[in-house]
Amino acid sequence: MLRSPLHSRHEELGARLLPFAGWEMPIQYDGIVAEHQAVRDELGVFDISHMGEFLVSGKGVTGWLNGILTNDVRELEDGQGQYTLILNEAGGVIDDLILYREAEERYFLVVNASKIEQDEAWLKRKLRDGIVFENQSAEWGGLAVQGPKSTEIWNQLEPEIPLPNRNGIFRSNSGAILCRTGYTGEDGFELFDTNARIGEWFDHLLAAGAKPCGLGARDTLRLEKCYPLNGSDLDEEHTPLEAGLGFFVKLAKAEPFVGQDVLLGQKENGVSSKLAAIKMTGKSPPPRHGYEVRDESGENQLGELTSGSLSPSLGVGIGMVYLAPESAKPGTPLTIAIRDRVFPAEVVKKPFL
Secondary structure: OEEOOOHHHHHHOOOEEEEEOOEEEEEEOOOHHHHHHHHHHOOEEEEOOOOEEEEEEEOOHHHHHHOOEOOOHHHOOOOEEEEEEEEOOOOOEEEEEEEEEEEOOEEEEEEOHHHHHHHHHHHHHOOOOOEEEEEOHHHEEEEEEEOOOHHHHHHHHOOOOOOOOOOEEEEOOOOOEEEOOOOOOOOEEEEEEEOOOHHHHHHHHHHOOOEEEOHHHHHHHHHHOOOOOEOOOEOOOOOOOOOOOHHHOOOOOOOOOOOHHHHHHHHHHOOOOEEEEEEEOOOOOOOOOOOEEEOOOOOOEEEEEEEEEEOOOOOOEEEEEEEOHHHOOOOOEEEEEEOOEEEEEEEEOOOOO
């Protein structure tokens, strides 16, 4: 198991540590609900040192990336970023990631921890002459600082270093990287620095009032906003159009990308499934990943939950599931099979919150 450069600090704070994507990471400290509400109401800080960081550069790198990623790289200016996806030839999602343009021929990519090796191999197989690929994942520690007080706290800590604009990136003179993206639906930023220095940032943020938060709260926060989780809501069997991510797929851009033909066919003929949001409508145990989703009668299986949890903000069970288009319409009554019983639910409009 890999360990974060903040591992000893997590132990000192009494974190519950569990395996995640090959890492031993904090799942919670004081409790998922308390950490969730800290992010919604004030400020939380997450260790994201397990995430992967790539640097790609060289002549023609913009066009090269545009032929691999779904979003339009040519829309970016220096200091800007975008959410995008890597697809296989069948249009299925290998990974979703954030791409930042630091300069005309220099891009910084933040990828999912469980996909670092696969993404690296995929990109290297498609390298062109003159393009340099660097996997810098082992060099960086990372923090996600999320909550309404994120800007206020940062300005107190570092008044001389402005936060970048939404979806922006800034590399300071010291080498630290600030990104403004987030995965909770709240204002915030990501901070990447060397393994030796990331602990100091963590200490400063806690001293300023940020609450340490684990991956459990990160999951409930993103689910309330219907942000998909790679490996659960996103996989190589479903396309981004089926996942409801068409906004991040630019089918008319200059360079054709891997999987585009399949998506063009779905655009013309429609998708066979849609990632729908469901909410429990009565008292029930929390829905979880893998639970069967059935029709209103409870007799016919329609799918399996790709994500599921109790929503701390709403106080009800919520989840996501791939359904046939006719079953994915908001208001459609369903049932969820939990421990040999079925409980009522319905399809609702995204996001939950």
